[in-house]
Amino acid sequence: MERGKLVVERVEGRSTLTRCFSKYPFKFIVPNKAGSSKADAVWIYTITYGGGVVSGDSMACDVTVGDGATAVLTTQSSTKVYKSVGSKCSQQKMEASIGKGALLVVIPDPVTCFSTAKYSQIQNFKVVPESSLLLVDWITSGRHERGEKWAFSHYKSTNHILLQGNETLFLDTTSLEHGRHGGISERLQDYQVIAMIVLLGPKLKLIQSQIQEDVKKLMSQQLRLPSVSAGCSSESGSSYRLPKPSFLASCSTFGPKGAGVVIRVASMTTESVYNFLQDQLASLEALLGAAPYL
Incomplete structure (x- = not known):
C-alpha cells in the first residue's frame, strides 16, 4: 500500500x-490562502472520496514538519465511517515527525461512525x-437524526508521542465496543461526544x-452544591443529588516538568464541544492565520 506524503519546510524564511502525495481513498487539498498572509503556516485539508470512509478502506500517510516550520492538518467536515461489510475494519495510520522549533496542529472535525461500522486509527508523533x-x-455517537446512538461495532484510536530516541512521552488509547458489561450507549448514557x-x-x-x-x-461551577442561602437547608443539602452535567472536562499534565497537557471532554452535544474548542484555541489565530474551528 502506497502511503500519503506531506513535507512542510522553511524555504526563504516561510x-x-x-512535497505532497496522496492516493485513493483520500487526498490532500492545500488552499492558496487559508488565513492571514502575515501568519507563517501551511493549512492542509484531508478529504475522502465519496464523502466518507468505506468498509475495509486503509489509509496511511507520513507527515514531516521541518525545523521552524508550522503546519495545520484539518478536515472540511466530520469523518464519516460507513457501515462495515462482514468483518472488514477501516483503518487509518499516520506517522508524523516534528522538528526543532516546529509546530504541527492536527485539528480534524469529529469521527462519526455509522451503525455497525468498524474503525481503527493509530497516530504516532516523533x-x-x-x-x-x-x-x-x-x-460523536453517530447519526442522531436516524436514531443511531453509539450503534457502531468497534472504534479504537491510539495516539503515541515519542521523544527522540523513541522514549514514550505520551500514550493513549480509546477503545469502544460492545461487550459483556453492556453496550456502549449504556455505559456512556446521555453523553454524545468524547x-x-x-x-x-x-x-x-x-x-x-x-x-x-x-x-x-x-x-467548579458545574459541580458546586447549592448553598444554604440559595434555599437549601443543611439537612436537605446533605441528600441533594447534583444534576448530571451536560459538559465534563478534566486536565492533567504529562512528560518531564509537565511539558504537555491533556484535556478530556465528554459532552451531551457536539455544538458545545465545538464552542469549547473555539474559545480555548482562539488565541492561535495570530500564529496560524485563522482561528481553529471557526
Whole structure:
C-alpha cells in the first residue's frame, strides 16, 4: 500500500509545502490562502472520496514538519465511517515527525461512525524537546437524526508521542465496543461526544496555562452544591443529588516538568464541544492565520 506524503519546510524564511502525495481513498487539498498572509503556516485539508470512509478502506500517510516550520492538518467536515461489510475494519495510520522549533496542529472535525461500522486509527508523533504539537481527537455517537446512538461495532484510536530516541512521552488509547458489561450507549448514557486535546511544547505554553485555569473554573461551577442561602437547608443539602452535567472536562499534565497537557471532554452535544474548542484555541489565530474551528 502506497502511503500519503506531506513535507512542510522553511524555504526563504516561510513555511512551505515541499512535497505532497496522496492516493485513493483520500487526498490532500492545500488552499492558496487559508488565513492571514502575515501568519507563517501551511493549512492542509484531508478529504475522502465519496464523502466518507468505506468498509475495509486503509489509509496511511507520513507527515514531516521541518525545523521552524508550522503546519495545520484539518478536515472540511466530520469523518464519516460507513457501515462495515462482514468483518472488514477501516483503518487509518499516520506517522508524523516534528522538528526543532516546529509546530504541527492536527485539528480534524469529529469521527462519526455509522451503525455497525468498524474503525481503527493509530497516530504516532516523533518530537524533540523544542517541538510543539496540538492534537484534537474526538468522536460523536453517530447519526442522531436516524436514531443511531453509539450503534457502531468497534472504534479504537491510539495516539503515541515519542521523544527522540523513541522514549514514550505520551500514550493513549480509546477503545469502544460492545461487550459483556453492556453496550456502549449504556455505559456512556446521555453523553454524545468524547474528545481529547493534547498541547505540547514551547509555542503552546500560554494556552496550556489558560486552558487549565478555564477547565478548573468551568467544572467548579458545574459541580458546586447549592448553598444554604440559595434555599437549601443543611439537612436537605446533605441528600441533594447534583444534576448530571451536560459538559465534563478534566486536565492533567504529562512528560518531564509537565511539558504537555491533556484535556478530556465528554459532552451531551457536539455544538458545545465545538464552542469549547473555539474559545480555548482562539488565541492561535495570530500564529496560524485563522482561528481553529471557526
